[in-house]
Amino acid sequence: MRRRINHESGAAAVEFALVSLVLLTLVGVVFQFAIYLWAFQAASNGAREGARAWAVNPCSAGNQAKVVTAVSPAARTGSVNAVAAFTKGSGNTAATREPGDQVVVTVTMQAKALGFNLVPGWDYDAVITKTATARVEDVQGC
Numbered sequence: 102m103r104r105r106i107n108h109e110s111g112a113a114a115v116e117f118a119l120v121s122l123v124l125l126t127l128v129g130v131v132f133q134f135a136i137y138l139w140a141f142q143a144a145s146n147g148a149r150e151g152a153r154a155w156a157v158n159p160c161s162a163g164n165q166a167k168v169v170t171a172v173s174p175a176a177r178t179g180s181v182n183a184v185a186a187f188t189k190g191s192g193n194t195a196a197t198r199e200p201g202d203q204v205v206v207t208v209t210m211q212a213k214a215l216g217f218n219l220v221p222g223w224d225y226d227a228v229i230t231k232t233a234t235a236r237v238e239d240v241q242g243c
Contacts, residue, residue: 136175136212136214136215137212139175140213140229143171143172143174143176144176144208145233147181147208147231148183148206148208148231148233151164151183151233152204152206152234152235155235156235157238159187159243160198160242160243161242164183164185168181168183168206168208169181176211176213177213177214180209180210181208181210182210183206183208185206186205186206186207187205187237197243198237198243200236200237203234203236204237206232206233206234207230208231208232209228210228210229211226211228211229
């Protein structure tokens with residue numbers, strides 16, 4: 102009789118099943134959060150790379166491709182956009198770009214997602230926007 106009362110075979114499996122759901126969800130959330138942090142860092146790096154590229158060669162058509170290449174491993178396919186805006190420096194009166202002008206590069210993108218919704222209410226389509234500023238140093242070839 103005593104043997105039947107203390108018989109708990111299978112209890113550990115049930116407890117593991119209940120706890121493992123919570124643990125696997127937490128691991129998934131940690132992975133998704135790491136992907137978002139990676140995407141934020143990649144967007145910042147892409148904006149800095151673009152600002153450097155446009156500061157050294159403001160007339161190059163390949164500068165946007167450099168930004169997209171720098172950012173694309175962390176971004177969803179087709180979601181990267183890089184825009185350069187130039188501001189005249191003090192004393193620059195020419196219609197073209199001159200050394201001393203300022204370039205502001207804005208990178209917008211969406212981070213990659215794991216592909217399934219782990220946390221209800223989490224915006225998986227959030228747009229990441231990062232900017233970087235540089236001074237135009239060279240205008241040869243413009």
